Amino acid sequence: MRTLSRRAWVAGAALARQASPQPAVRLPQKVRLALLGLEGHIDEILGPLDRLPDVQLVAVQDTDAGLLVQVSEGKHGAGARRYRDWRELLNRESIEIAGICGANGERAEIIVECAKRKIHIVAEKPLATTVADFQRVREAVSQSSVHLTMLISMRFESRYRALKQIVDRGDIGEAAQIAAQKSYQLGERAEWMRNRATYGGTIPFIGIHMVDLMRFTSGRELMEAVSFEGRVGHPELRDMENTTATIFQLDNRGTAALHMDYLRPDSAPSWGDDRLRIAGTRGVVEYQAATGVTLITGDRAPREIRELPADGSLFLDFIQSVYLGAPSGLSLADIYRANEIVLAARESADRRQIVKL
Helix, strand or coil, X not given: CCCCCHHHHHHHHHHCCCCCCCCCCXXXXXXXXXXXXXXXXXXXXXXXXXXXXXXXXXXXXXXXXXXXXXXXXXXXXXXXXXXXXXXXXXXXXXXXEEEECCCHHHHHHHHHHHHHCCCEEEECCCCCCCHHHHHHHHHHHHHHCCCEEECCHHHHCHHHHHHHXXXXXXXXXXXXXXXXXXXXXXXXXXXXXXXXXXXXXXXXXXXXXXXHHHHHHHCCCEEEEEEEEECXXXXXHCCCCCEEEEXXXXXXXXXXXXXXXXXXXXXXXXXXXXXXXXXECCEEEEXXXXXXXXXXXXXXXXXXXXXXXXXXXXXXXXXXXXHHCCCCXXXXXXXXXXXXXXXXXXXXXXXXXXXXX
């Protein structure tokens, strides 16, 4: 068994959570769930099961026997059958939802197969690592009419929902400039992340979170991009970039900048340092962990916004949309658009030229 990465640790933390005090959400039917791959943000799927008594985790799959034991013997995995091959799982199990959370390079193939079998899909990000595979995914989902969501759950977090509310109210005027950051500790990275064919690049892998957030919070569209990426030091990473920068043109001629790295020191107080700043014609709103959500406008001094909307749950939102007909907080159009943008932004870095989005 490999040493647990941060991603696997997060999954373990989800399994150890106590029952949520929030009310249960009942569904009109029993729903069987399987996890295909256990390295992703499976906590986003497992955590809400406290509120979903009609959803049962019936099977788990991963090539790592240790992770299979950890999840199948955890709080929500009791009794889940274990598989080493995802094809065998799909051939032997009858399921309604597949959580697809393994290596990036194999995700598109699994999504396409699940769509053919009329299985609803909760996929890690990105949906695919190539434009051709992304088109295959879109066609398969369209032809099968299954529901699909993707684990870009940051738009459901209270701080980013607060940014959106502030922009939507008009407090900062028209959004004109966006600055976004994702900085992570390197930690121990899986072997598949060290190869472009199985990883797909740092811009699609973690940039997709901030691309979605920039669009979601600002209400602006990203129209053109130019990117740079590279690996500085850490030869053990091989193909995995540990520094990237992308500049975007907005649809109102404003600009946006996204910079990302895997250079955060191990001594830092948190694994990651995410930041998002939106400057408008009448003020600036931003989030960073050190200061929280802050707002400055022409008529008021800088202040921290302490009253934030409640956190949401991507998986709970998806379940309620599929089985209860509730409106979704993450549309398929937004999912597809985020994938299109990050694949194009990576292409810009590979080709060293501006690309249209």
